[in-house]
Amino acid sequence: MKEHQIKSACEFGCGEGRNAIYLAKKGVDTEAYDLSEIAIENAKKIARESGAEKAVFQTGDIFALDFNGKKFELVIDSGVFHHLAPHRRLQYRDIVSNILAENGYFILLCFAAGEDGADEVDDYEFYRSKQTGVAYTEERLKEF
Numbered sequence: 001m002k003e004h005q006i007k008s009a010c011e012f013g014c015g016e017g018r019n020a021i022y023l024a025k026k027g028v029d030t031e032a033y034d035l036s037e038i039a040i041e042n043a044k045k046i047a048r049e050s051g052a053e054k055a056v057f058q059t060g061d062i063f064a065l066d067f068n069g070k071k072f073e074l075v076i077d078s079g080v081f082h083h084l085a086p087h088r089r090l091q092y093r094d095i096v097s098n099i100l101a102e103n104g105y106f107i108l109l110c111f112a113a114g115e116d117g118a119d120e121v122d123d124y125e126f127y128r129s130k131q132t133g134v135a136y137t138e139e140r141l142k143e144f
């Protein structure tokens with residue numbers, strides 16, 4: 001069977017760009033966004049130094065980006081979703097759906113219930129105790 005080469009990707013909350021740089025080096029045109037200007041500056045520097053020209057980094061808030069109808073074959077969230085406040089989940093899901101090409105892939109890495117890293121709290125508790133991250137079960141993620 002012929003392997004399918006993914007040509008375009010978008011990463012939300014890319015930090016210093018390790019995933020975007022990896023993809024770019026594999027030949028994928030990758031756009032990557034993060035709230036942090038410092039992270040983006042570092043990502044650009046690392047990408048330059050490692051020859052990952054296909055990675056384009058930009059400072060931006062996921063919730064304020066305008067993709068103007070653009071679609072990506074792959075969307076990646078490595079460590080952002082689990083920090084989102086519950087009331088932002090649906091908007092987030094719509095943003096991802098809107099930029100995902102038909103038959104595209106969405107990769108989500110997040111805190112897992114039952115593992116170290118974040119509390120398993122319900123939405124009420126998230127707000128009440130000012131949590132910064134939530135661990136998800138597989139079922140809860142699928143529901144989302």
Ligand SMILES: C[S@@+](CC[C@H](N)C(=O)[O-])C[C@H]1O[C@@H](n2cnc3c(N)ncnc32)[C@H](O)[C@@H]1O
Binds near residue numbers: 012017039077079
């Ligand atoms: C845990 S770090 C993960 C970094 C990177 N994805 C990785 O796997 O190495 C989460 C990143 O998401 C960014 N972030 C959080 N909320 C965001 C938002 N609304 N828009 C863009 N970036 C955001 C943070 O600035 C931070 O760099």
